[in-house]
Amino acid sequence: MVSKLLNVCAVFAITSLIVGVVAPLLVLVGRIEMKTYLFWLNLATLVWFVCGTVWITPQLFGHRFDEMTRQAFFRFKKK
Amino acid sequence: MGKLTFRSITAKLDALYEFDREPVTEDKLLNGAKFAAFFAGEHVAATEFVIGPFFVLHGVAAFDLFVGLLIGNLLAVLSWTFICAPIAVRTRLTLYWYLRRIGGPGVTLIYNVANAVLYCILAGSMISVAATAIGLGFHLPTPALTDVYPNSVAWVLIVLATGSIVVLLAILGFEKLSQFSSVCVPWLFIIFFAGAVALLPSFGQLSSLSDFWHIASTRIWTGVASPGQEKFSIWHIIFFAWFCNLAMHVDLSDMATLRYAKKWTYGLYSAFGMYPGHYLAWICSGVMMAAVAREMNPGLMAFTAAGFAGALAVVVAGWTTANPTMYRAGLALQTVTPNWPRWKITLIAGTITTILACFPVFFLRLLDFVALYGLILMPIGAVVFAEHWIFPRLGLQQYWVERRHANFNIPALLTWIITLVICFALPIHLFFKWLPGYFLALVLYSAASYVWQARTKTELLMEVAADGQ
Numbered sequence: 165m166v167s168k169l170l171n172v173c174a175v176f177a178i179t180s181l182i183v184g185v186v187a188p189l190l191v192l193v194g195r196i197e198m199k200t201y202l203f204w205l206n207l208a209t210l211v212w213f214v215c216g217t218v219w220i221t222p223q224l225f226g227h228r229f230d231e232m233t234r235q236a237f238f239r240f241k242k243k
Numbered sequence: 244m245g246k247l248t249f250r251s252i253t254a255k256l257d258a259l260y261e262f263d264r265e266p267v268t269e270d271k272l273l274n275g276a277k278f279a280a281f282f283a284g285e286h287v288a289a290t291e292f293v294i295g296p297f298f299v300l301h302g303v304a305a306f307d308l309f310v311g312l313l314i315g316n317l318l319a320v321l322s323w324t325f326i327c328a329p330i331a332v333r334t335r336l337t338l339y340w341y342l343r344r345i346g347g348p349g350v351t352l353i354y355n356v357a358n359a360v361l362y363c364i365l366a367g368s369m370i371s372v373a374a375t376a377i378g379l380g381f382h383l384p385t386p387a388l389t390d391v392y393p394n395s396v397a398w399v400l401i402v403l404a405t406g407s408i409v410v411l412l413a414i415l416g417f418e419k420l421s422q423f424s425s426v427c428v429p430w431l432f433i434i435f436f437a438g439a440v441a442l443l444p445s446f447g448q449l450s451s452l453s454d455f456w457h458i459a460s461t462r463i464w465t466g467v468a469s470p471g472q473e474k475f476s477i478w479h480i481i482f483f484a485w486f487c488n489l490a491m492h493v494d495l496s497d498m499a500t501l502r503y504a505k506k507w508t509y510g511l512y513s514a515f516g517m518y519p520g521h522y523l524a525w526i527c528s529g530v531m532m533a534a535v536a537r538e539m540n541p542g543l544m545a546f547t548a549a550g551f552a553g554a555l556a557v558v559v560a561g562w563t564t565a566n567p568t569m570y571r572a573g574l575a576l577q578t579v580t581p582n583w584p585r586w587k588i589t590l591i592a593g594t595i596t597t598i599l600a601c602f603p604v605f606f607l608r609l610l611d612f613v614a615l616y617g618l619i620l621m622p623i624g625a626v627v628f629a630e631h632w633i634f635p636r637l638g639l640q641q642y643w644v645e646r647r648h649a650n651f652n653i654p655a656l657l658t659w660i661i662t663l664v665i666c667f668a669l670p671i672h673l674f675f676k677w678l679p680g681y682f683l684a685l686v687l688y689s690a691a692s693y694v695w696q697a698r699t700k701t702e703l704l705m706e707v708a709a710d711g712q
Contacts, residue, residue: 184433188440192449201441202550209552212430221422 166229167236170222173215174238180211266335266502273503275512281500282516284428286488287524289369289561291435292541293609294487295528298475299537300388302468305460307477312525315484316517322485322492323501324510326624330631331501332509338498342623345630347644349651350659354623358490361616362572363592366565367599368606370409373561374402376542376554385540386603389471393601405561406597413566413593414586424563432519434556438548439527442534463533482674483610484521489617489677494624539607569593614673621677622662625684626655633689643696654691658684 187204190196219238223230233239298308334341343351375385378401386394393399412420443449446458460466468474491497492513501510531548532539545553572595573588583591599605605612634641644652666680 181429181433184430184437188437191441192443194444198441201437202552205437205552206550208433209430209555213426216426216430217423220426224419224422 166232167234167239170219170233170236171238173218174236176211177216177219180208180215183208184212271503272505274505275509278500278504278509278512279515282513283519284425284516286516286520287428287431287435287560288520288564289372289541289557290564290609290613291520291524292528292545292557292560293368293372293539293606294483295525296532296539296541296544297610298480298525299464299529299532300469300472300539301475301479302466302472303464303475303480304466304477305456305464307466307475307480308464308526308529311477311480312484312522315481316514316521318481318485319488319492319517319521320511320514323497323513324508326628327492327495327497328501328504328507328510330495330627331498332504332507333631334498335502336498337502338495338627341495341498342627344642344645345627346623346652346655347650350623350655353656354620356576357619359572359574359576359592361619362568363596364599364605364612365616366568366572366596367406367602368609368612369561369565369568370406370597370600371402371603371606372541373409373558373565374398374405374542374600375540376545376557376561377401377405379542379546379554385538385542386607388469388539388607390607391602391604393603398603399601402601403597405558406593406600409562409565410569410590410593410597412562413569414589420563420566424566427559427563431556431560432524434545434549434553435524435527438545438553439530442531442548445534463530469537479672479674482678483614484517486617486674486677487521487613489624490620493677493681494617494620495627565596569596572596611673614677618666618673618677618680619663621681622659622684622688623655625662625681626652626658626688629685629688629692633685634692637689637693639689639692640696643692643699647699654688654695657691658688661687 183204187196187201187208191198191201217224220240222233222239303311330341339351339355342354346354378385378398381397381401383397383401384395386398393402443455443458446462447454449455449458486493504510528541528544531544535544535547538544541557542554545557547553549556569589569592573585573592576588576592630641633639640646662680662684665683666676669676669679671679
C-alpha cells in the first residue's frame with residue numbers, strides 16, 4: 165500500500181515537472197495567456213512539493229515509512 | 244570548561260573530521276551517475292538569481308555572454324578534471340587531511356577559520372536574496388545598487404526575521420533540511436526555465452532563432468552598462484565563470500567528493516553542474532531581469548516571471564543553500580569553542596550570518612565577493628598543488644612539516660600572505676588577479692620550501708656534529 169503511494173507520488177511529481185516545462189512553451193507560442201500559465205505553474209509547484217517530497221525523500225516521514233517503500237517501482241535507492 | 248590552547252584546538256579540529264580521516268577504500272568508490280547528480284544539485288542556488296541579472300546590468304553583449312560562459316565554464320570543468328580530481332584520486336583524502344600533512348595543524352586552522360568567515364558572508368547574501376522575495380508581501384523597497392548599509396528599518400526587520408527562521412530550522416533539523424533540499428533542485432531548474440521562456444514574448448515577436456538572437460542582443464544583453472555599473476567584456480565573463488567556483492576546483496575543496504571517484508576523469512562530470520547551473524540558469528535569470536525593468540530585485544523578478552512559485556523559489560533557494568553553508572561555517576568555528584554543542588555553534592554562525600545579511604552590500608556586490616572568496620583561498624590550493632606535483636620533480640621532500648612534527652609550514656604561510664599582498668597590489672581588474680597570483684604562489688612556495696628545507700637540514704647536521712663533539 166505504502167509502496168503504491170510512493171509510485172503514485174512519483175508519477176504526479178514527474179507530471180508536475182512536465183507541466184512546468186510545457187506551460188511556458190505554450191505562452192511562447194501564444195497558445196495560452198500568462199495568467200493561465202501562472203495558474204498551472206503554481207499548481208505544478210504545489211504538486212511537486214507534496215508528491216516530490218514523498219517520492220525523493222521518504223526518509224523524512226520516518227524510518228517505518230522509509231522501510232515500507234523500499235520495494236516501490238519508482239524508489240530512488242532500493243535495498 | 245577546558246582551557247583553550249593551540250594543541251586542544253587542533254585536537255578538536257582533528258576529532259571533528261575524524262570520520263573521513265582514512266583514505267577512501269576501493270569498495271566505497273562511486274559511479275559516474277552519482278557525480279553527475281552531485282554536481283547538478285550543487286550548482287543551482289539563490290545566487291543564480293543575482294549573477295545572471297548582474298551581467299545584464301554590467302552591459303555584457305549577447306555574443307560575449309553566450310561564448311564567454313561557454314569558455315569560462317569549460318575552463319572550470321577542466322580545472323576540476325586536471326587539477327582537483329587527479330590529486331583527490333591519488334590521495335583519496337579530503338583537503339582538510341591533506342592540508343594537515345602539508346601545512347601542519349596551524350595553517351589548517353587558519354584556513355578553516357578564514358573559510359568559516361567567508362561561508363558566513365556567502366550564506367548572508369543568500370538570506371538577503373530570500374528577503375527580497377519575502378519583502379514583496381510587505382511592499383518593501385529593495386536596497387539600491389550602491390547601498391552598503393541597510394536603507395530602511397523594514398529591510399532590517401525582514402532580513403532578521405528571515406535569518407532567524409533559517410537559523411532556527413537549521414538548529415532543529417539540519418539533516419532533514421539537507422534531504423529536503425534535494426527535492427528543491429529539479430524544481431528550481433524548472434522555475435528558471437519557465438520564468439525566462441514565459442517572459443520572452445514580452446520583448447516582441449518571436450518566431451525563429453534569429454528573432455531570439457535579435458531580442459537577446461538588442462533588448463536583453465545590449466552591451467550598454469546601467470548607470471554607475473562597470474562595463475564587462477567577454478574576458479570578464481570567461482574569468483567569472485571560471486573562478487566562481489575557484490574554492491571548489493583550483494582551491495581543491497571538492498577533493499572531499501572527488502576522492503570517491505573511480506578515475507580522475509570523473510572531474511568531467513562537473514559539466515552537469517556548470518552548464519545547467521552556470522549557463523542555463525544565468526541566462527534565464529538575465530532574461531527575467533531584463534523583462535522586469537532592469538531592476539535588481541530577485542524577489543520581484545521571480546514573482547513577475549513565475550508568480551508565487553517564483554517568489555517561493557527565491558526563498559527556498561536562499562534557505563536551502565544558506566543551510567549547508569552555515570553548517571560548514573559552524574563546523575569550522577566549532578574548533579575554537581570550549582566544547583559547545585552543535586546547536587550553540589549553529590546559533591552563533593547563524594547570528595553572524597543574519598547580521599551580515601542586513602548589509603545589502605554583500606548581495607549587491609556578490610560578483611566582487613565571489614572573486615575575493617576564491618582569491619583569498621587560492622594560495623593554499625597552489626601550495627597543495629606544488630607539494631603534490633612539483634616537489635617530487637624538484638627533488639624536494641614532501642610533507643616536511645609532518646615529518647618534523649611542526650605546527651606551521653612557514654613557507655606556506657608566507658606564500659599565502661605575500662601572494663595576497665601582491666595580488667591586491669596588481670593594477671588589474673579583481674576578476675583577473677587570481678591567475679597570475681596562482682602561478683606566483685606556485686613559484687614562491689617552491690622557492691621558499693627549497694630554502695627552508697635546506698636551512699633545516701643544515702641546522703640538523705650542525706646539531707648532530709655538535710653532539711658528536
